[in-house]
Amino acid sequence: MSQSGVSEVSVVDNVPFGRTAGAPQFFALRLEKPDTPGWENWRPGQFVMLRPSSWGLDMPWGRPFSISRVSSRELVLFIQAVGRGTERIRDLRRGDLVRVWGPLGNGFAMDPKVPTLLLAGGMGVVPFVGYVEKHPRPAELTMIFGHRMPEDCYPVETLGERIELEAYHEASPEDLEWFLRHIRSRITAYAASKGLVLACGPQPFLKAIQSYALECGARAQLSLEHRMGCGVGACLGCVCSTTDKWPVASKAGQPVQVCNHGPVFWADQIVLGD
Ligand SMILES: Cc1cc2nc3c(=O)[nH]c(=O)nc-3n(C[C@H](O)[C@H](O)[C@H](O)COP(=O)(O)OP(=O)(O)OC[C@H]3O[C@@H](n4cnc5c(N)ncnc54)[C@H](O)[C@@H]3O)c2cc1C
Numbered sequence: 001m002s003q004s005g006v007s008e009v010s011v012v013d014n015v016p017f018g019r020t021a022g023a024p025q026f027f028a029l030r031l032e033k034p035d036t037p038g039w040e041n042w043r044p045g046q047f048v049m050l051r052p053s054s055w056g057l058d059m060p061w062g063r064p065f066s067i068s069r070v071s072s073r074e075l076v077l078f079i080q081a082v083g084r085g086t087e088r089i090r091d092l093r094r095g096d097l098v099r100v101w102g103p104l105g106n107g108f109a110m111d112p113k114v115p116t117l118l119l120a121g122g123m124g125v126v127p128f129v130g131y132v133e134k135h136p137r138p139a140e141l142t143m144i145f146g147h148r149m150p151e152d153c154y155p156v157e158t159l160g161e162r163i164e165l166e167a168y169h170e171a172s173p174e175d176l177e178w179f180l181r182h183i184r185s186r187i188t189a190y191a192a193s194k195g196l197v198l199a200c201g202p203q204p205f206l207k208a209i210q211s212y213a214l215e216c217g218a219r220a221q222l223s224l225e226h227r228m229g230c231g232v233g234a235c236l237g238c239v240c241s242t243t244d245k246w247p248v249a250s251k252a253g254q255p256v257q258v259c260n261h262g263p264v265f266w267a268d269q270i271v272l273g274d
């Protein structure tokens with residue numbers, strides 16, 4: 001695991017993304033790049049815990065967000081407002097201060113010589129923005145992206161210029177059934193060609209992918225979006241159970257913290273709840 005730390009940085013800007021009715025629900029948050037260790041070698045799939053400095057004791061915990069892009073000056077996150085914390089983060093403006101812990105967690109496997117299938121559900125696309133930008137051979141990457149909100153709410157425009165991108169809008173239960181059948185057949189094909197399958201999205205989406213990967217023996221990793229408190233392994237607020245394939249035999253079958261053992265796990269090493 002890479003080094004990381006906590007720093008207080010300024011918001012560069014916070015721009016709404018896409019067309020939604022009412023208050024903007026999606027936004028790109030650009031922050032000054034933290035000066036803590038680990039940022040030169042961050043890995044796509046890693047995340048930060050973010051807590052605006054103005055939050056009071058009613059909001060003691062930060063919120064976890066995937067690292068999307070890091071430049072020499074900026075850290076970029078894409079955020080969907082879904083509750084109390086993310087709605088307040090939506091209100092951040094240029095110059096506001098936030099505390100950032102990171103980069104945290106392990107990140108996705110990257111094997112440049114191997115065809116790699118990226119499976120993204122909704123905001124699960126965010127860690128793949130950096131994955132595609134950092135991959136030395138993007139021609140080996142294909143992404144299947146399922147989404148419910150309009151496509152322009154998600155940061156996929158630049159992805160389509162670099163890799164083969166199939167985006168599917170899910171408007172009905174029939175669409176979902178078709179989408180899952182399609183994913184299953186593509187996972188089976190990647191298993192046959194010894195490819196790599198990487199997935200990020202809501203838990204039911206990950207559960208379906210896990211079961212398809214296990215039935216055909218695909219090499220697959222899943223990035224879990226559990227609720228988190230401390231983000232660094234101390235509060236036990238984010239555990240999931242391991243299987244007998246967990247690499248440390250004495251810990252197999254035991255719960256592990258998603259924040260510091262993940263958030264990315266091999267599909268055959270964890271048990272996903274509902
Ligand atoms: C490793 C990791 C990376 C993430 N990356 C991103 C990202 O790039 N962009 C992004 O928008 N979100 C991301 N999330 C999810 C984000 O952290 C949550 O949406 C956020 O913490 C919700 O905070 P809140 O205070 O607004 O919601 P709350 O008020 O705490 O909850 C509002 C609703 O959201 C649900 N909820 C809360 N946390 C989660 C969660 N982790 N997953 C699913 N539902 C949740 C609650 O059950 C509730 O229904 C990530 C989560 C993890 C663990």
Ligand code: FES
Nearest residue numbers: 229231235236259
């Ligand atoms: S969030 Fe505290 S242990 Fe993972």
